Amino acid sequence: MADGDNPSQYVKLNKNQAEVEINPGELNQPIEVPQMTSVIRCLNVRKCNECGQPLPESFEPPAVEPWTTGIFGCAEDTESCWTGLFCPCVLFGRNYESLRDDYASATTPCVLHAIFIEGGLAVAAITAALHGVIDPGTSFLVCEGALFGWWMCGIYTGAVRQMLQKKYHLKNSPCDPCLVHCCLHPCALCQEHREMKGRLSDNFVMPMTLVNAPPVQQMNSTQDSSSDNTHQHHTSLEMSPL
Secondary structure, three states: OHHHHOOOOOOOOOOOOOOOOOOOOOOOOOOOOHHHHHHHHHHOOOEOOOOOOEOOOOOOOOOOEOOOOOOOOHHHOHHHHHHHHHOHHHHHHHHHHHHOOOOOOOHHHHHHHHHHHHHHHHHHHHHHHOOOOOOHHHHHHHHHHHHHHHHHHHHHHHHHHHHHHHHHOEOOOOOOHHHHHHHOHHHHHHHHHHHHHHHOOOOOOOOOOOOOOOOOOOOOHHHHHHHHHHHHHHHOOOOOOO
16 A cells, blocks of 8 residues: 555666666665764764863863962972972972873983983083183083073973863963973972872872671581581471470
C-alpha cells in the first residue's frame, strides 16, 4: 500500500526491462543525515588550552583574579625574601619545580639562572670595578652584552611567570611579566613563590587510612577434638515429651 501511495524515486534495472530515461541530476539528490550535525559539532568543539580536553558549550572561562600578595610584599615571607635576595637561582628553581605538573627537576633552571643572571651581574660588577684598567671599548662591549643577556633572561623568567598566570588565571601585575622580571626580578620571584605557597601549601598531608588485616586463625588438634566432642554431644541429645 505504501509503495502505491509513495512511489520510489530509485530505478530498478534488470535484463528484461526497457530503457528508462533518466534526467541529469535525478539520482544525485542531497540526503539529509542527522548525525552529520553532531559530527560537525564534535569537530568544532572548544578545547582547553592547558590539557586539551573538550569543553561543554555552556563553559565560560573564569575571570581574571588578582594576586594574593603585592609585588613589594617580600616581608610577608622572610624565608623566600632572604633566598630571593642572596640566592635567586635557588628560589627560581623551586618555583619552576612547583609550577610544573610533570615532576620537572629544579636543577636545570637553577643552574641556568646562576650562569646567565648571577654570572652576568658578576661580570658587570668586575668590569665596573676595573674601569680604569680595562680598555673603555672592551668595557662598553661587556656592559652591552650584560644588558642583552639580562633582557633575554627576563624573557625566560617572564615566560615562567606567564605560565603561573595562565594556571591560576592571574592578571598582569603590575605590568607585563617580561618587564616585571627585567625591572623587579627578585621581588617577582618572591611574589611568585608566595602565590604558589598560598595555593599549594607545603604542609598539606593527605589523610591515610590504615586497615589492619584480621589475625590468622589456626586450628590445632585440641580444638579439633573439642569441636568433635561438642558435635557428638549435640548429636546425642534426644527430645523427650514433658
